[in-house]
Amino acid sequence: xxxxxxxxxxxxxxxxxxxxxxxxxxxxxxxxxxxxxxxxxxxxxxxxxxxxxxxxxxxxxxxxxxxxxxxxxxxxxxxxxxxxxxxxxxxxxxxxxxxxxxxxxxxxxxxxxxxxxxxxxxxxxxxxxxxxxxxxxxxxxxxxxxxxxxxxxxxxxxxxxxxxxxxxxxxxxxxxxxxxxxxxxxxxxxxxxxxxxxxxxxxxxxxxxxxxxxxxxxxxxxxxxxxxxxxxxxxxxxxxxxxxxxxxxxxxxxxxxxxxxxxxxxxxxxxxxxxxxxxxxxxxxxxxxxxxxxxxxxxxxxxxxxxxxxxxxxxxxxxxxxxxxxxxxxxxxxxxxxxxxxxxxxxxxxxxxxxxx
Amino acid sequence: xxxxxxxxxxxxxxxxxxxxxxxxxxxxxxxxxxxxxxxxxxxxxxxxxxxxxxxxxxxxxxxxxxxxxxxxxxxxxxxxxxxxxxxxxxxxxxxxxxxxxxxxxxxxx
Numbered sequence: 001x002x003x004x005x006x007x008x009x010x011x012x013x014x015x016x017x018x019x020x021x022x023x024x025x026x027x028x029x030x031x032x033x034x035x036x037x038x039x040x041x042x043x044x045x046x047x048x049x050x051x052x053x054x055x056x057x058x059x060x061x062x063x064x065x066x067x068x069x070x071x072x073x074x075x076x077x078x079x080x081x082x083x084x085x086x087x088x089x090x091x092x093x094x095x096x097x098x099x100x101x102x103x104x105x106x107x108x109x110x111x112x113x114x115x116x117x118x119x120x121x122x123x124x125x126x127x128x129x130x131x132x133x134x135x136x137x138x139x140x141x142x143x144x145x146x147x148x149x150x151x152x153x154x155x156x157x158x159x160x161x162x163x164x165x166x167x168x169x170x171x172x173x174x175x176x177x178x179x180x181x182x183x184x185x186x187x188x189x190x191x192x193x194x195x196x197x198x199x200x201x202x203x204x205x206x207x208x209x210x211x212x213x214x215x216x217x218x219x220x221x222x223x224x225x226x227x228x229x230x231x232x233x234x235x236x237x238x239x240x241x242x243x244x245x246x247x248x249x250x251x252x253x254x255x256x257x258x259x260x261x262x263x264x265x266x267x268x269x270x271x272x273x274x275x276x277x278x279x280x281x282x283x284x285x286x287x288x289x290x291x292x293x294x295x296x297x298x299x300x301x302x303x304x305x306x307x308x309x310x311x312x313x314x315x316x317x318x319x320x321x322x323x324x325x326x327x328x329x330x331x332x333x334x335x336x337x338x339x340x341x342x343x344x345x346x347x348x349x350x351x352x353x354x355x356x357x
Numbered sequence: 358x359x360x361x362x363x364x365x366x367x368x369x370x371x372x373x374x375x376x377x378x379x380x381x382x383x384x385x386x387x388x389x390x391x392x393x394x395x396x397x398x399x400x401x402x403x404x405x406x407x408x409x410x411x412x413x414x415x416x417x418x419x420x421x422x423x424x425x426x427x428x429x430x431x432x433x434x435x436x437x438x439x440x441x442x443x444x445x446x447x448x449x450x451x452x453x454x455x456x457x458x459x460x461x462x463x464x465x466x
Contacts, residue, residue: 022402023427024426024442025379025426025427025428026398026402027425028379028380028425028426028427029378029379029380029383029398029401030398031425032380032425033383033398043398044397045398045399048398048399048400049397049398049399050399051399052397052398052399052402052403056402056403056406057404060410061403061406061407061409061410062410062411063408122415136428143445
Protein backbone atom coordinates (compact mmCIF):
# COMPACT_ATOMS: atom_id res chain seq x y z
CA UNK A 1 0.00 0.00 0.00
CA UNK A 2 1.48 3.35 -1.03
CA UNK A 3 2.23 6.09 1.49
CA UNK A 4 -0.41 8.33 -0.13
CA UNK A 5 -3.00 5.59 0.25
CA UNK A 6 -2.16 5.15 3.91
CA UNK A 7 -2.42 8.90 4.49
CA UNK A 8 -5.82 8.88 2.72
CA UNK A 9 -7.01 6.18 5.12
CA UNK A 10 -5.98 8.30 8.09
CA UNK A 11 -7.81 11.26 6.59
CA UNK A 12 -11.03 9.25 7.01
CA UNK A 13 -11.00 10.65 10.56
CA UNK A 14 -12.17 13.93 8.99
CA UNK A 15 -15.80 14.48 7.90
CA UNK A 16 -16.53 13.62 4.27
CA UNK A 17 -17.34 17.16 3.16
CA UNK A 18 -14.11 18.46 4.70
CA UNK A 19 -12.11 15.67 3.04
CA UNK A 20 -13.62 16.57 -0.30
CA UNK A 21 -12.61 20.19 0.10
CA UNK A 22 -9.31 20.02 1.98
CA UNK A 23 -8.18 16.39 1.58
CA UNK A 24 -5.92 16.93 -1.46
CA UNK A 25 -4.35 19.96 0.21
CA UNK A 26 -3.56 18.12 3.47
CA UNK A 27 -2.38 15.07 1.53
CA UNK A 28 -0.07 17.33 -0.47
CA UNK A 29 1.41 18.72 2.73
CA UNK A 30 1.85 15.23 4.19
CA UNK A 31 3.67 14.03 1.08
CA UNK A 32 5.77 17.21 0.88
CA UNK A 33 6.79 16.75 4.53
CA UNK A 34 7.61 13.03 4.23
CA UNK A 35 11.36 12.37 3.96
CA UNK A 36 12.51 10.24 1.02
CA UNK A 37 12.14 6.53 1.64
CA UNK A 38 9.25 6.79 4.10
CA UNK A 39 6.81 3.98 3.38
CA UNK A 40 4.29 4.39 6.17
CA UNK A 41 3.00 7.22 8.38
CA UNK A 42 4.72 7.65 11.73
CA UNK A 43 2.71 7.02 14.87
CA UNK A 44 2.96 10.72 15.73
CA UNK A 45 1.54 11.68 12.34
CA UNK A 46 -1.25 9.13 12.63
CA UNK A 47 -2.22 10.31 16.12
CA UNK A 48 -2.11 13.94 14.98
CA UNK A 49 -4.35 13.28 11.97
CA UNK A 50 -6.85 11.26 14.00
CA UNK A 51 -6.93 13.94 16.70
CA UNK A 52 -7.29 16.68 14.10
CA UNK A 53 -10.03 14.72 12.31
CA UNK A 54 -11.98 14.08 15.50
CA UNK A 55 -11.74 17.77 16.40
CA UNK A 56 -12.77 18.75 12.87
CA UNK A 57 -15.86 16.55 13.15
CA UNK A 58 -17.08 18.76 15.98
CA UNK A 59 -17.22 21.81 13.71
CA UNK A 60 -17.18 25.29 15.34
CA UNK A 61 -13.44 25.69 14.68
CA UNK A 62 -13.16 28.88 16.76
CA UNK A 63 -14.69 27.29 19.86
CA UNK A 64 -12.32 26.28 22.65
CA UNK A 65 -15.00 24.42 24.65
CA UNK A 66 -16.76 22.30 22.03
CA UNK A 67 -14.36 19.43 22.76
CA UNK A 68 -15.35 19.46 26.44
CA UNK A 69 -19.05 19.37 25.54
CA UNK A 70 -18.42 16.52 23.11
CA UNK A 71 -16.50 14.50 25.71
CA UNK A 72 -19.26 15.01 28.31
CA UNK A 73 -21.89 13.93 25.77
CA UNK A 74 -19.96 10.91 24.51
CA UNK A 75 -19.13 9.81 28.05
CA UNK A 76 -22.67 9.95 29.42
CA UNK A 77 -24.14 8.37 26.27
CA UNK A 78 -21.51 5.63 26.47
CA UNK A 79 -22.44 5.03 30.09
CA UNK A 80 -26.16 4.90 29.29
CA UNK A 81 -25.51 2.44 26.45
CA UNK A 82 -23.32 0.36 28.73
CA UNK A 83 -26.06 0.34 31.39
CA UNK A 84 -28.63 -0.81 28.84
CA UNK A 85 -26.31 -3.58 27.63
CA UNK A 86 -25.64 -4.57 31.25
CA UNK A 87 -29.36 -4.92 31.89
CA UNK A 88 -29.77 -7.08 28.78
CA UNK A 89 -26.76 -9.21 29.75
CA UNK A 90 -28.32 -9.77 33.18
CA UNK A 91 -30.82 -12.00 31.35
CA UNK A 92 -28.05 -14.63 31.14
CA UNK A 93 -28.37 -15.05 34.92
CA UNK A 94 -30.15 -17.96 36.54
CA UNK A 95 -33.52 -17.00 38.03
CA UNK A 96 -33.45 -15.62 41.56
CA UNK A 97 -33.47 -18.35 44.25
CA UNK A 98 -36.80 -20.02 44.89
CA UNK A 99 -38.22 -20.98 48.28
CA UNK A 100 -36.57 -24.42 48.29
CA UNK A 101 -33.12 -23.00 47.53
CA UNK A 102 -33.54 -20.26 50.11
CA UNK A 103 -34.65 -22.70 52.80
CA UNK A 104 -31.70 -24.97 52.04
CA UNK A 105 -29.24 -22.06 52.36
CA UNK A 106 -30.87 -20.84 55.58
CA UNK A 107 -30.79 -24.29 57.16
CA UNK A 108 -27.20 -24.78 56.05
CA UNK A 109 -26.01 -21.53 57.61
CA UNK A 110 -28.23 -21.33 60.68
CA UNK A 111 -28.95 -24.83 62.01
CA UNK A 112 -31.38 -24.90 64.92
CA UNK A 113 -32.92 -21.54 63.99
CA UNK A 114 -36.56 -21.51 63.00
CA UNK A 115 -37.37 -19.97 59.63
CA UNK A 116 -40.65 -18.08 59.69
CA UNK A 117 -43.26 -19.01 57.13
CA UNK A 118 -43.29 -15.67 55.32
CA UNK A 119 -40.42 -16.38 52.94
CA UNK A 120 -40.68 -14.08 49.98
CA UNK A 121 -39.28 -14.92 46.56
CA UNK A 122 -38.78 -12.74 43.49
CA UNK A 123 -40.92 -13.47 40.44
CA UNK A 124 -38.27 -11.88 38.16
CA UNK A 125 -34.57 -11.03 38.14
CA UNK A 126 -35.42 -7.39 38.77
CA UNK A 127 -38.59 -6.36 40.46
CA UNK A 128 -40.61 -3.25 41.14
CA UNK A 129 -42.26 -3.50 44.54
CA UNK A 130 -41.43 -7.22 44.36
CA UNK A 131 -43.39 -7.65 41.12
CA UNK A 132 -42.13 -7.89 37.54
CA UNK A 133 -42.02 -4.42 36.01
CA UNK A 134 -45.00 -3.71 33.75
CA UNK A 135 -45.42 -0.97 31.20
CA UNK A 136 -48.52 0.25 33.03
CA UNK A 137 -46.31 1.17 36.00
CA UNK A 138 -44.37 3.79 34.04
CA UNK A 139 -45.94 6.66 35.94
CA UNK A 140 -44.70 5.48 39.33
CA UNK A 141 -41.33 4.55 37.87
CA UNK A 142 -40.83 7.99 36.36
CA UNK A 143 -42.44 10.12 39.05
CA UNK A 144 -40.37 9.40 42.12
CA UNK A 145 -40.57 5.66 42.73
CA UNK A 146 -37.90 4.55 40.27
CA UNK A 147 -35.60 3.59 43.15
CA UNK A 148 -37.94 0.68 43.89
CA UNK A 149 -36.77 -1.06 40.74
CA UNK A 150 -34.05 -3.31 42.08
CA UNK A 151 -32.64 -6.78 41.94
CA UNK A 152 -35.04 -9.38 43.25
CA UNK A 153 -34.13 -11.78 46.02
CA UNK A 154 -35.46 -14.52 48.20
CA UNK A 155 -35.72 -13.34 51.76
CA UNK A 156 -36.99 -14.49 55.10
CA UNK A 157 -36.36 -14.15 58.80
CA UNK A 158 -35.89 -16.28 61.85
CA UNK A 159 -38.81 -16.61 64.23
CA UNK A 160 -38.92 -17.17 67.96
CA UNK A 161 -36.13 -16.52 70.41
CA UNK A 162 -32.51 -16.87 69.35
CA UNK A 163 -31.48 -20.43 70.34
CA UNK A 164 -27.83 -19.53 70.83
CA UNK A 165 -26.08 -16.28 71.84
CA UNK A 166 -25.46 -13.86 68.93
CA UNK A 167 -21.68 -14.36 68.87
CA UNK A 168 -22.04 -18.11 68.74
CA UNK A 169 -24.70 -17.92 66.04
CA UNK A 170 -22.40 -15.78 63.91
CA UNK A 171 -19.33 -17.97 64.48
CA UNK A 172 -21.30 -21.11 63.67
CA UNK A 173 -22.71 -19.55 60.51
CA UNK A 174 -19.26 -18.47 59.28
CA UNK A 175 -17.78 -21.90 60.01
CA UNK A 176 -20.59 -23.81 58.31
CA UNK A 177 -20.71 -21.54 55.28
CA UNK A 178 -16.94 -21.78 54.75
CA UNK A 179 -17.11 -25.55 55.10
CA UNK A 180 -19.75 -25.61 52.36
CA UNK A 181 -17.65 -23.61 49.93
CA UNK A 182 -18.95 -20.10 50.58
CA UNK A 183 -16.51 -17.18 50.52
CA UNK A 184 -17.39 -15.31 53.69
CA UNK A 185 -16.54 -11.62 54.15
CA UNK A 186 -15.63 -10.16 57.53
CA UNK A 187 -18.92 -9.34 59.33
CA UNK A 188 -19.57 -5.61 59.81
CA UNK A 189 -21.41 -3.99 62.70
CA UNK A 190 -23.13 -0.62 62.74
CA UNK A 191 -24.66 1.22 65.67
CA UNK A 192 -28.11 2.35 64.56
CA UNK A 193 -29.33 5.81 65.53
CA UNK A 194 -32.99 5.25 66.31
CA UNK A 195 -33.54 8.52 68.19
CA UNK A 196 -31.66 11.63 69.24
CA UNK A 197 -32.78 11.86 72.83
CA UNK A 198 -30.18 11.58 75.59
CA UNK A 199 -32.15 8.75 77.20
CA UNK A 200 -31.74 6.69 74.00
CA UNK A 201 -27.99 7.12 74.08
CA UNK A 202 -27.88 6.11 77.74
CA UNK A 203 -29.92 3.01 77.07
CA UNK A 204 -27.63 2.03 74.23
CA UNK A 205 -28.55 2.08 70.57
CA UNK A 206 -29.24 -1.21 68.73
CA UNK A 207 -26.37 -2.70 66.78
CA UNK A 208 -26.84 -4.19 63.32
CA UNK A 209 -24.38 -6.86 62.24
CA UNK A 210 -24.21 -7.92 58.61
CA UNK A 211 -22.70 -11.13 57.31
CA UNK A 212 -22.12 -11.43 53.56
CA UNK A 213 -21.03 -14.58 51.74
CA UNK A 214 -20.81 -15.73 48.15
CA UNK A 215 -20.81 -19.11 46.49
CA UNK A 216 -20.79 -19.31 42.70
CA UNK A 217 -23.50 -17.03 41.37
CA UNK A 218 -25.30 -16.67 44.69
CA UNK A 219 -24.88 -14.13 47.47
CA UNK A 220 -26.17 -14.48 51.01
CA UNK A 221 -26.70 -11.45 53.21
CA UNK A 222 -27.64 -12.11 56.83
CA UNK A 223 -28.53 -9.21 59.11
CA UNK A 224 -28.58 -9.59 62.88
CA UNK A 225 -30.89 -7.04 64.45
CA UNK A 226 -32.38 -6.12 67.77
CA UNK A 227 -35.54 -8.30 67.89
CA UNK A 228 -37.37 -5.70 70.01
CA UNK A 229 -36.95 -3.15 67.24
CA UNK A 230 -37.29 -5.30 64.14
CA UNK A 231 -39.46 -8.23 65.24
CA UNK A 232 -36.82 -10.81 64.37
CA UNK A 233 -33.21 -11.17 65.43
CA UNK A 234 -32.12 -12.43 62.01
CA UNK A 235 -33.17 -11.61 58.46
CA UNK A 236 -31.61 -13.35 55.48
CA UNK A 237 -31.56 -12.42 51.81
CA UNK A 238 -30.27 -14.61 48.99
CA UNK A 239 -29.85 -13.35 45.43
CA UNK A 240 -27.80 -13.82 42.28
CA UNK A 241 -24.49 -12.11 41.58
CA UNK A 242 -23.77 -10.18 38.42
CA UNK A 243 -23.47 -12.71 35.56
CA UNK A 244 -20.05 -12.91 33.83
CA UNK A 245 -21.49 -11.60 30.53
CA UNK A 246 -22.39 -8.22 32.04
CA UNK A 247 -18.96 -6.60 32.24
CA UNK A 248 -17.77 -7.39 28.67
CA UNK A 249 -21.20 -6.55 27.23
CA UNK A 250 -21.29 -3.23 29.07
CA UNK A 251 -17.69 -2.35 28.13
CA UNK A 252 -18.23 -3.10 24.45
CA UNK A 253 -21.58 -1.31 24.28
CA UNK A 254 -20.13 1.64 26.20
CA UNK A 255 -17.30 2.07 23.68
CA UNK A 256 -19.64 1.76 20.70
CA UNK A 257 -22.23 4.07 22.27
CA UNK A 258 -19.61 6.65 23.16
CA UNK A 259 -18.12 6.61 19.66
CA UNK A 260 -21.54 6.92 18.00
CA UNK A 261 -22.45 9.73 20.38
CA UNK A 262 -19.25 11.57 19.41
CA UNK A 263 -20.12 11.26 15.72
CA UNK A 264 -23.73 12.31 16.33
CA UNK A 265 -22.57 15.26 18.43
CA UNK A 266 -20.20 16.34 15.66
CA UNK A 267 -22.88 16.02 13.01
CA UNK A 268 -25.36 18.07 15.04
CA UNK A 269 -22.71 20.59 16.08
CA UNK A 270 -21.67 21.27 12.48
CA UNK A 271 -25.26 21.59 11.33
CA UNK A 272 -26.34 23.90 14.15
CA UNK A 273 -23.31 26.22 14.15
CA UNK A 274 -24.58 29.76 14.58
CA UNK A 275 -28.13 28.78 15.58
CA UNK A 276 -29.30 30.56 18.68
CA UNK A 277 -30.33 28.60 21.76
CA UNK A 278 -28.51 25.41 20.78
CA UNK A 279 -25.67 25.72 23.36
CA UNK A 280 -28.22 26.48 26.09
CA UNK A 281 -30.36 23.47 25.16
CA UNK A 282 -27.28 21.23 25.07
CA UNK A 283 -26.24 22.54 28.49
CA UNK A 284 -29.68 21.79 29.95
CA UNK A 285 -29.65 18.29 28.42
CA UNK A 286 -26.25 17.48 29.85
CA UNK A 287 -27.16 18.83 33.29
CA UNK A 288 -30.26 16.61 33.27
CA UNK A 289 -28.23 13.56 32.26
CA UNK A 290 -25.24 14.11 34.52
CA UNK A 291 -27.01 15.28 37.70
CA UNK A 292 -28.47 11.85 38.65
CA UNK A 293 -25.07 10.21 38.12
CA UNK A 294 -23.29 12.89 40.16
CA UNK A 295 -25.82 12.49 42.98
CA UNK A 296 -25.97 8.68 42.93
CA UNK A 297 -22.29 7.80 42.60
CA UNK A 298 -20.99 9.22 45.94
CA UNK A 299 -23.87 7.66 47.83
CA UNK A 300 -23.25 4.24 46.25
CA UNK A 301 -19.51 4.52 46.88
CA UNK A 302 -20.28 5.13 50.56
CA UNK A 303 -22.69 2.19 50.58
CA UNK A 304 -20.09 -0.11 49.01
CA UNK A 305 -17.47 0.99 51.52
CA UNK A 306 -19.81 0.42 54.45
CA UNK A 307 -20.27 -3.30 53.90
CA UNK A 308 -18.82 -6.05 51.67
CA UNK A 309 -20.29 -6.33 48.18
CA UNK A 310 -19.34 -9.54 46.38
CA UNK A 311 -21.37 -8.17 43.49
CA UNK A 312 -21.50 -4.45 42.66
CA UNK A 313 -24.78 -2.67 42.27
CA UNK A 314 -25.89 -2.54 38.62
CA UNK A 315 -24.39 0.21 36.44
CA UNK A 316 -27.69 2.02 35.94
CA UNK A 317 -28.00 2.60 39.68
CA UNK A 318 -24.62 4.42 39.59
CA UNK A 319 -26.14 6.66 36.91
CA UNK A 320 -29.09 7.43 39.18
CA UNK A 321 -31.45 5.35 37.06
CA UNK A 322 -34.26 4.63 37.14
CA UNK A 323 -34.55 6.50 40.46
CA UNK A 324 -34.26 9.83 38.61
CA UNK A 325 -35.54 8.64 35.26
CA UNK A 326 -37.58 11.82 34.86
CA UNK A 327 -34.29 13.72 34.48
CA UNK A 328 -33.17 11.22 31.87
CA UNK A 329 -36.40 11.44 29.90
CA UNK A 330 -36.52 15.24 29.88
CA UNK A 331 -32.86 15.20 28.80
CA UNK A 332 -33.79 12.75 26.06
CA UNK A 333 -36.45 15.18 24.86
CA UNK A 334 -33.75 17.89 24.80
CA UNK A 335 -31.46 15.66 22.73
CA UNK A 336 -34.33 14.84 20.35
CA UNK A 337 -35.04 18.56 19.94
CA UNK A 338 -31.38 19.24 19.18
CA UNK A 339 -31.38 16.44 16.58
CA UNK A 340 -34.53 17.88 15.01
CA UNK A 341 -32.94 21.33 14.81
CA UNK A 342 -29.89 19.73 13.19
CA UNK A 343 -32.10 17.92 10.68
CA UNK A 344 -33.80 21.10 9.52
CA UNK A 345 -32.13 22.04 6.23
CA UNK A 346 -29.94 25.11 6.36
CA UNK A 347 -27.69 26.98 4.06
CA UNK A 348 -24.35 25.21 4.02
CA UNK A 349 -21.53 27.28 5.47
CA UNK A 350 -19.49 29.03 2.83
CA UNK A 351 -16.98 26.69 1.27
CA UNK A 352 -13.39 27.80 1.41
CA UNK A 353 -13.32 30.50 -1.25
CA UNK A 354 -10.43 32.40 -2.62
CA UNK A 355 -10.60 36.14 -2.94
CA UNK A 356 -8.07 38.32 -4.70
CA UNK A 357 -5.87 40.07 -2.16
CA UNK B 358 -9.33 38.03 22.43
CA UNK B 359 -7.74 35.46 24.74
CA UNK B 360 -3.99 35.15 25.04
CA UNK B 361 -2.42 33.70 21.89
CA UNK B 362 -0.69 30.35 22.09
CA UNK B 363 2.83 30.03 20.75
CA UNK B 364 1.99 27.93 17.63
CA UNK B 365 -0.72 30.45 16.69
CA UNK B 366 1.71 33.34 17.17
CA UNK B 367 4.28 31.57 15.01
CA UNK B 368 1.74 30.79 12.25
CA UNK B 369 0.63 34.42 12.11
CA UNK B 370 4.26 35.56 12.17
CA UNK B 371 5.08 33.23 9.30
CA UNK B 372 2.21 34.73 7.28
CA UNK B 373 3.34 38.27 8.09
CA UNK B 374 6.09 37.69 5.55
CA UNK B 375 3.54 37.08 2.80
CA UNK B 376 1.09 34.37 1.74
CA UNK B 377 2.28 30.80 2.29
CA UNK B 378 0.90 27.32 1.70
CA UNK B 379 0.72 24.65 4.41
CA UNK B 380 4.17 23.22 3.78
CA UNK B 381 5.64 26.73 3.63
CA UNK B 382 4.05 27.60 6.98
CA UNK B 383 5.44 24.49 8.71
CA UNK B 384 8.91 25.20 7.33
CA UNK B 385 8.78 28.85 8.35
CA UNK B 386 7.47 28.03 11.84
CA UNK B 387 10.35 25.58 12.31
CA UNK B 388 12.81 28.26 11.22
CA UNK B 389 11.27 30.99 13.39
CA UNK B 390 11.36 28.75 16.46
CA UNK B 391 14.86 27.46 15.68
CA UNK B 392 13.43 23.97 15.20
CA UNK B 393 11.72 23.91 18.59
CA UNK B 394 8.15 23.92 17.20
CA UNK B 395 7.32 21.43 14.50
CA UNK B 396 3.72 21.61 13.30
CA UNK B 397 2.16 18.39 12.08
CA UNK B 398 -0.56 18.63 9.40
CA UNK B 399 -3.48 17.79 11.71
CA UNK B 400 -2.42 20.47 14.19
CA UNK B 401 -1.70 23.01 11.45
CA UNK B 402 -5.08 22.63 9.76
CA UNK B 403 -6.93 22.71 13.10
CA UNK B 404 -5.18 26.03 13.76
CA UNK B 405 -5.79 27.34 10.23
CA UNK B 406 -9.50 26.44 10.48
CA UNK B 407 -9.71 28.30 13.79
CA UNK B 408 -7.84 31.33 12.50
CA UNK B 409 -10.00 31.38 9.37
CA UNK B 410 -13.18 31.21 11.50
CA UNK B 411 -11.81 34.07 13.60
CA UNK B 412 -11.13 35.98 10.35
CA UNK B 413 -7.46 36.41 11.20
CA UNK B 414 -6.38 34.40 8.17
CA UNK B 415 -7.93 33.82 4.76
CA UNK B 416 -7.18 31.72 1.70
CA UNK B 417 -5.17 33.52 -0.95
CA UNK B 418 -4.71 31.33 -4.03
CA UNK B 419 -4.19 27.75 -5.14
CA UNK B 420 -1.59 26.10 -7.30
CA UNK B 421 -0.76 22.56 -8.28
CA UNK B 422 2.90 21.56 -8.05
CA UNK B 423 3.98 18.06 -9.12
CA UNK B 424 0.33 17.03 -9.03
CA UNK B 425 -0.07 18.21 -5.42
CA UNK B 426 -2.57 20.91 -4.50
CA UNK B 427 -1.16 23.84 -2.56
CA UNK B 428 -3.46 26.44 -1.10
CA UNK B 429 -1.91 29.69 0.07
CA UNK B 430 -3.08 31.60 3.14
CA UNK B 431 -2.58 35.24 4.03
CA UNK B 432 -3.09 37.45 7.04
CA UNK B 433 -6.20 39.60 7.13
CA UNK B 434 -6.20 43.13 8.53
CA UNK B 435 -7.63 41.71 11.78
CA UNK B 436 -4.88 39.08 11.81
CA UNK B 437 -2.25 41.79 11.42
CA UNK B 438 -3.79 43.73 14.31
CA UNK B 439 -3.89 40.64 16.52
CA UNK B 440 -0.26 39.86 15.75
CA UNK B 441 0.74 43.46 16.46
CA UNK B 442 -1.05 43.43 19.82
CA UNK B 443 0.48 40.09 20.81
CA UNK B 444 3.95 41.19 19.75
CA UNK B 445 3.58 44.32 21.90
CA UNK B 446 2.46 42.24 24.85
CA UNK B 447 5.41 39.85 24.52
CA UNK B 448 7.82 42.78 24.05
CA UNK B 449 6.52 44.46 27.19
CA UNK B 450 6.93 41.21 29.17
CA UNK B 451 10.42 40.69 27.78
CA UNK B 452 11.36 44.28 28.68
CA UNK B 453 10.15 43.83 32.25
CA UNK B 454 12.05 40.56 32.57
CA UNK B 455 15.23 42.10 31.14
CA UNK B 456 15.03 45.01 33.57
CA UNK B 457 14.70 42.64 36.51
CA UNK B 458 17.57 40.49 35.28
CA UNK B 459 19.83 43.53 34.81
CA UNK B 460 19.09 44.60 38.37
CA UNK B 461 19.83 41.08 39.60
CA UNK B 462 23.18 40.58 37.85
CA UNK B 463 25.37 43.01 39.88
CA UNK B 464 24.24 41.37 43.12
CA UNK B 465 24.83 37.79 41.93
CA UNK B 466 28.13 38.62 40.20
